[in-house]
Amino acid sequence: MVSTLSTISPHFPFAGKVEEICPVGEGLINDTYLVRTGKGCPNYILQRKNRHIFTNVPAMMDNIHKVTNHLKKKIAASGGDPLRETLTIIPARDGRLYHRDEEGEFWTACLFIEDTVSHDTARSPELAHQGGKGIGRFQRLLADMPETLEETLPGFHDMRYRFRQWDEMLAEDPAGRKNRVKEEIEWIECRREEMLAFKSKVETGEIPTRITHNDTKISNILFDRSGEILCVIDLDTVLSSTCLNDYGDAIRSYANTGLEDDQELDRVALNMEIFEAYTRGYLSEALSFLSTAERENLAFAARYITFEQVLRFLMDYIGGDTYYKIKYPEHNLTRTRAQYKLLRSMEEQYEEMRRITAHVICDQKLR
Numbered sequence: 111m112v113s114t115l116s117t118i119s120p121h122f123p124f125a126g127k128v129e130e131i132c133p134v135g136e137g138l139i140n141d142t143y144l145v146r147t148g149k150g151c152p153n154y155i156l157q158r159k160n161r162h163i164f165t166n167v168p169a170m171m172d173n174i175h176k177v178t179n180h181l182k183k184k185i186a187a188s189g190g191d192p193l194r195e196t197l198t199i200i201p202a203r204d205g206r207l208y209h210r211d212e213e214g215e216f217w218t219a220c221l222f223i224e225d226t227v228s229h230d231t232a233r234s235p236e237l238a239h240q241g242g243k244g245i246g247r248f249q250r251l252l253a254d255m256p257e258t259l260e261e262t263l264p265g266f267h268d269m270r271y272r273f274r275q276w277d278e279m280l281a282e283d284p285a286g287r288k289n290r291v292k293e294e295i296e297w298i299e300c301r302r303e304e305m306l307a308f309k310s311k312v313e314t315g316e317i318p319t320r321i322t323h324n325d326t327k328i329s330n331i332l333f334d335r336s337g338e339i340l341c342v343i344d345l346d347t348v349l350s351s352t353c354l355n356d357y358g359d360a361i362r363s364y365a366n367t368g369l370e371d372d373q374e375l376d377r378v379a380l381n382m383e384i385f386e387a388y389t390r391g392y393l394s395e396a397l398s399f400l401s402t403a404e405r406e407n408l409a410f411a412a413r414y415i416t417f418e419q420v421l422r423f424l425m426d427y428i429g430g431d432t433y434y435k436i437k438y439p440e441h442n443l444t445r446t447r448a449q450y451k452l453l454r455s456m457e458e459q460y461e462e463m464r465r466i467t468a469h470v471i472c473d474q475k476l477r
Contacts, residue, residue, distance in 0.1 A: 115131045115143065121202050121203055123203055124200070127147060128147055129146050130144075132146070139163055140158060140346070141157065143156045144156075144222060153224070154200060154219050154220065154222050156218075156219050157218050159216045166262050167208060168206075168207070169262050170262045173259045173260055178196050178197050180251070180255045180257070185251070194341065197220050197341070198220055202217075225334070225335060231328065232363075232384060235383050235386075236387070237328070238388040238391065239388065240333065240339055240391060241360065242391025242393075243392070243394055245323065246392040249320065267352075269414070269418060270306060270313075273302065273421075275425060276298065279428050279429050287427060291443070294424050294443075297420065298424065305417055311403065317352050317354065317401075318352070320350070322349060322352070322353050322355055323342060323345070323348060325344060325347045326360040328364060354404060354414075357392060358412045359415045361412040362412060362415050362416045364388050365381045365382075365388065366378060366381070370445060371444050380456050382462065386470070393474050397471065408467045409466075410460075413460065419449045420449045420450045423442050423443075423446040423449060424443075
């Protein structure tokens with residue numbers, strides 16, 4: 111890969127001499143590298159996009175370009191720093207937003223944002239509150255974006271689409287595992303009507319469609335050294351969707367007391383302190399543009415997204431583990447059960463979740 115990288119980097123107009131290219135991050139989807147240049151020159155992030163997951167990289171990059179351009183204008187107008195508070199794409203020398211190599215791989219580049227802090231988990235209510243502010247601010251700044259985005263991930267967070275996949279998987283049972291998970295299948299089936307009812311609200315426009323991030327884990331937010339929100343990163347999944355998906359997935363990620371694939375189910379539950387802290391941070395930025403229907407469905411959105419993840423893990427297990435990477439044969443089943451435990455915790459505390467969101471909304475309105 112080193113020799114390949116040395117032939118890729120000249121296709122981008124990096125300032126200064128490239129002195130080092132080293133891998134960063136876990137590389138679960140894309141391959142990511144830090145490009146270090148000479149003294150006094152900026153550093154860069156170079157990525158090989160996973161074209162098997164992102165099947166239309168040109169459209170994806172066009173979406174990111176539209177979003178970052180809009181963010182830069184809003185940030186500059188408010189006196190912020192557009193080079194630090196959002197990503198800056200570095201087009202290839204031929205003017206395209208990517209370079210495609212001889213093997214058909216897509217490479218992209220952006221400015222590396224120096225002197226930042228990132229977190230893998232929301233370890234405290236204070237950090238969860240800041241994470242909520244980050245996603246709320248991201249959505250607020252994009253709420254008036256006039257351009258539309260191309261559909262680059264068909265069916266993403268689309269429960270009707272997921273149930274079509276589910277029905278086909280059960281009918282086919284390609285790995286012969288369906289009979290092993292009859293109880294888990296019933297978990298899905300007994301919630302089908304309720305989940306599709308929520309999806310119908312989006313389809314009819316009762317819940318509006320907005321520009322959303324769609325991968326709101328806290329590691330996708332950069333903080334400055336003082337602990338303030340700086341920038342939302344990893345924009346490959348920006349789409350036109352309901353902003354409730356971003357909120358719900360953040361709660362699923364932030365407020366789980368256990369691991370996503372925890373084998374000790376007693377450790378898995380919804381942390382209500384983290385839930386409230388994230389909600390307060392999120393609504394401090396997002397309340398100004400949310401509709402009544404969006405406000406009323408915040409708590410359910412956490413159940414919706416968590417249910418979707420239960421369905422997807424179980425569907426992949428039944429299908430023979432073809433989508434998610436696994437570390438052992440029953441890994442997807444472990445994930446299914448852990449996420450279901452989290453879902454059950456949300457269902458048991460649902461009325462309290464609704465009470466908290468309503469209380470926070472009242473508090474924000476009074477300020």
